Amino acid sequence: MDYAIQTEALSLQYKNKLALDHLSLAVPRGGIHAVVGANGAGKSSLFRVLLGFQSPTDGSARILGCDSGRLTQELRGRIGFVNEEHTLPAWLTVDEVMRMQRRQYARWNQRRYDDVVGNFNVLPDQHIAQLSRGERAGVNLALALAQGPELLILDEPTLGLDVVAKRAFLEALMFTALDDGSTIIYCSHQMEEIERVADNLIILERGRLRHMSEPSAFCERVQLWVAEFPFKLPDTSHLPGVLEIQRIDELVHFVVFDQDEEFGARLKLLGARTVHSMPVSLDRAVNGFLAQGHISTKRLANAA
Structure with a gap:
């Protein structure tokens, strides 16, 4: 080539x-x-x-x-x-x-x-x-x-x-x-x-x-999972593909890479009351990718 x-x-x-x-x-x-x-x-x-x-x-x-x-x-x-x-x-x-x-x-x-x-x-x-x-x-x-x-x-x-x-x-x-x-x-x-x-x-x-x-292909590999943990956030260090974790009161946002529905099942096993996923913008995907391993308790300024 x-x-x-x-x-x-x-x-x-x-x-x-x-x-x-x-x-x-x-x-x-x-x-x-x-x-x-x-x-x-x-x-x-x-x-x-x-x-x-x-x-x-x-x-x-x-x-x-x-x-x-x-x-x-x-x-x-x-x-x-x-x-x-x-x-x-x-x-x-x-x-x-x-x-x-x-x-x-x-x-x-x-x-x-x-x-x-x-x-x-x-x-x-x-x-x-x-x-x-x-x-x-x-x-x-x-x-x-x-x-x-x-x-x-x-x-x-x-x-x-x-x-x-x-x-x-x-x-x-x-x-x-x-x-x-x-x-x-x-x-x-x-x-x-x-x-x-x-x-x-x-x-x-x-x-x-x-x-x-391709940008679209990259975004398809990055996903946002939102889980409700009514009590203390359990140990999530063993979860696969996590790029970024941000907590907003009882809701925890997980930006993940190359994960499927099994990731949601893992969250439920950890005690999540509700779990749902959504696609992310290119901005959120890139920032999450570059912030791999970062955990924040600040309120999210911009949702995906």
Whole structure:
């Protein structure tokens, strides 16, 4: 299989901190691949190594079939990158930035640029310094997509955007990004975005790959069981597949992984008066997966 990104036992160490821990990851070409994880999971470190900005401590990384440490100018032209800062030269106008970028990419698609930037009500003669954060994000996305990249890496691109700008960004991405079969790596903490755009879910934790599958397939493997224990909560340490336990008065919420109806029967054997199960959102599923083993007695702020 041809991979857009491939790493083998990739490690990156910062003094006493291991940012990437023997990470082996293979991302096929095509589609939108969401990379999620808590702060410090290694997402940004992975991107720095892949783009050749930093050398790994050990292991290997390849992007579009090439060693990340040996990227040529021609290959870099086939890779787009948009980060959360949306940094552009503030003293130039939008049109001047576009013309500067257009000269650098042989595959430049002016129609695509015009279509995307048109979603953000940006005028060509506006200086970058005059743009809001959302408008800068839109210009950045338009520049990246017009470049015609085979691979587009988006690192928290909607961070700090208001609801309107975020919607415009996602719609522009979904309607234009996959016209030519390009591959998108989308890193975000916003699970509602991931549910909307992602074909593949990649969960990183402490520099390691924890899980990779379609988002819907992952959610089907995570379930919420609610049990009523009128008296003292019994010892539940032996229950299989428990990711998270949260108690709300007499009700105990169990977020579990890869469990069936037998889990409910186990709860009844422990003395539960009532037991029922329900599906969970992607946000609850991912957070539960990453919080494996955590037990909380706080009231649940958001139900599944």
